[in-house]
Amino acid sequence: MEKQWIPETGDWTRAGVTKTGQGVNFTLELPEAETAGLLLFQKGEEEPEAVIPMGEKVMGDLCSIFLKGFRPERYEYAYRIGEEVFVDPRAERILGRKDFGEWDPETGVPALRGGFAFEAYNWENDRHPKIPYEEGILYHLHVRGFTKNQNSRVRHKGTFVGLAEKIPYLKELGVNQLLLMPVYDFDERILPEKEKNIPYQKEGQEPKLNYWGYGKARYFAPKSTYSVKDPVKEFKDLVKKFHAEGIEVLMEIFFPEGTEERLIFDCLEHWVRDYHVDGFYLMGDDSMNRFLARDPMFVGTKLLSTWFDTDNIYERKKTPAFRNLAEHNDGFLVDARRFLKGDEDQLPAFTWRVRKNPAKCAVINYVTHHDGFTLMDLVSYEERHNEANGEGGQDGPAYNFSWNCGVEGPSRKKKIQELRLQQMKNAFLLLLFSQGTPMILAGDEFGNSQRGNNNPYCQDNETSWLEWNGLKKQAELFEFVKAAIAFRKTHPLLHQAKELQGTSGSVLGYPDVSCHGQQAWYGNFETTSRHFGMMYCGEEGEYLYVAYNLHWKEQSFALPKLPEGLSWQLVFDTEDGASPEKEIKWIDQKSFEAPPRSILVLEGRK
Structure with a gap:
């Protein structure tokens, strides 16, 4: 078959795969190899139609070729070095996955290929909502787990489309910001590495499921197993629909230690530019945080991290025109939980947490997080119950600052149930009536439980899927949370743009x-x-x-x-x-x- 493209030396300044009016440019980093080949497959074919040498490195470790006349809509691609075939780490589509967590004892994980994402998309005048931190109600969720349960009442369960179907529910609750656990393509199975001892991984055992999505990843492609058909279009649709309702979309991104700096920057730029994402929770390697915070590209993008060196970022007393940075760590969680359960000597710490709201860097407050007990489990368990994870129940936090109200696990005693409901209401008021941005773990508003598992990283089942029947069972809690969110929104005293000082704040001389x-x-x-x-x-x-x-x-x-x-x-x-x-x-x-x-x-x- 005669080819319609002509290989030429490419433009190494264009990272990944890019399209021009005359063809497609491929650039690859080769830190430990001298040569590589580009494999082009007709869609659905097992063998490559063409193997094209990438040529010599043209700048540093970069090699680049340009295929003039290449029609990407007909092809999939991969790279090969020696005998190893691998998918482009910058691919904007990942092809080859069918079912989430797919694993075959004979063949292992599916072979992946890169796809192209050059299709035009109509954003219809989409705009970032630009919600200040002090006005935010942040909601933390896992896209698959949010609607996968049979009682979720959406058509497309466990997908971007299914999440968008829940917009009316989120609007009713009062949420105006989402923080999504990883939605880029990650390895769904934790494969044991050679020469490494993994205590919980027995010889021949099926690799662990990576339900949460942290670890090795291809950061430029939306997760195909979270889509109905086209992950690129469906994630853009999701962002556009949420923006139309005044709801921001933020992403968690985990960069392992040593991740190349240029990739980190390009990744964030890609999601802001091509997907209109409103912000990121930067996890793992934080070596780039200072530079990202100061870069003009991201001054309007929310950046969350465990901490920011604001004195160096903003040079002494300079305060940003738009507060885009936020501290996201367990400080509030620990102090609020200890106060909630009645530990002694907690007032100095908690009264500080209630007020904390620095001008240079906002604070994300939360009582629960995906990495720990849900709120219902926080008031129902004192011990972790992680046996299903296959690590002898030894994984996950050993101490959670929790109190079970007198009985470990579910109880039919009315007084226990009433006390637990009261404690959950208390937790929500501790959170919602503090000055920082409140973050709610999805399902806490209706008492969702993980049955005492505080580390369900490998549980793609009812343990991690939200049980939507809780809306009926815990209707009183749900209505209470809605009322508390609405009260916070209509009372600026509870969400000031600057930290309260204890000085005169009213017309009659009362302190703020x-x-x-x-x-x-x-x-x-x-x-x-x-x-x-x-x-x-x-x-x-x-x-x-x-x-x-x-x-x-x-x-x-x-x-x-x-x-x-x-x-x-x-x-x-x-x-x-x-x-x-x-x-x-x-x-x-x-x-x-x-x-x-x-x-x-x-x-x-x-």
């Missing part, structure tokens, strides 16, 4: 934030104290008082006197279920008793 206890204006921060009140005052005369009592006994709170014409009204009570959706309650204006393990929220109203 203050602590209280059995006496107004005096918080008790002794080691044994497990309760305090926090009052917020706004510039326009708004007043909120949050009474935290995580003690197992009733505690007294004194109320600061409000300006004339205003009185305190109870709007939330985690013990009796009070919320703004129900009747507002009047209380004594001088003091009140908070029930054991409860949080009460009061508002100054006329």
Whole structure:
């Protein structure tokens, strides 16, 4: 068959595979080899139609060829060095996968090839929502696990399309930002490496499933097993649909230590430019964080990491015009969990967490994360139950700062169920009424459980798939969470753009934030104290008082006197279920008793 293309020396400045008006350019990095071949396959064929030498390195370790007249829509491709055939690490489509986690004892994992993604896409004037961190309600999910359960009530379960079908649900909940676990192409099986001892990997054992997606990856291609037909189009459709509803889409990206710097930069640029992604949680190798944070390309893109050296990034006192950086770590999780379970000496740490909101770098707060207990499991288990992972139950965090409310695991006792519900409500108010950006783990709003497994990295089953029947079983919790999110959104005192200082913040001279206890204006921060009140005052005369009592006994709170014409009204009570959706309650204006393990929220109203 006569070929219609003419190989020429390529443009090494064009990384990966790029298209021009006359053909396609292929550039490959060869750090440990001198030569390589480009394999071109007709779609669906096992043998290559052509093997084209990549030629000599033209710059450093880069070799590049240009195929004039090449029609990519008819082909798939791979590279070969010696006898090894491998897929392009910069391929923008990955072909060859059928079912998620596919494995054949005889043939192993499927052979993969690269595909081309040059099709035009109509973005229809799509725009980034540009939601400031202080206005964000972040929702953390796994695309497959979010809708894979048979009760998810979507047509295309476990896919980008299925996630988009849940937009009405997410809008009802009040979410306006998504953080997606890896949605690029990753290895779905953890294959043992030669000469390495993997204790939990027995000889001949089926390789572990990599359900979460961290580790070795091809970062430029959306996950084909998360698609119905075309992952490139479907992920773009997903982003466009969420943007149309005012919801941002952020991605987790895990770069192993030693990942090449240019690849990291090009990867992020690719997802922002070609997929309109709003931000990234940068995991693993953080050596590039400072440079990414300072690069003009990403000043409007949200960047999350465990920490940022803001003093060096912003040069002393300079504050960015748009706060795009955010600290994402377990600091709030640990302090909130310890306070929630009633540990002593937690007030100094938690009162700081409530206020923390630096001008240069936002804070992502969360009580639960995919890497640990769900919220229901946090109040139901004290021990991890990871036996199904095949590591003798020794994997995952050994201590989770959890309390099972008196019984390990599920319980039919009404008092245990009521206490667990109350503790979950408490956890949500700890989260939603703190100044940082709250991040909710998908399913926590209706009590989703992983049956005590706090490390389900290899569980592609009901353990990790959200059980949507929880919406009926935990309807009270779901309605409470919706009300709390709505209350936060309509009360700027709870989500300020800058950190509260404890100085005059209202027209009548009240401090913007203050602590209280059995006496107004005096918080008790002794080691044994497990309760305090926090009052917020706004510039326009708004007043909120949050009474935290995580003690197992009733505690007294004194109320600061409000300006004339205003009185305190109870709007939330985690013990009796009070919320703004129900009747507002009047209380004594001088003091009140908070029930054991409860949080009460009061508002100054006329």
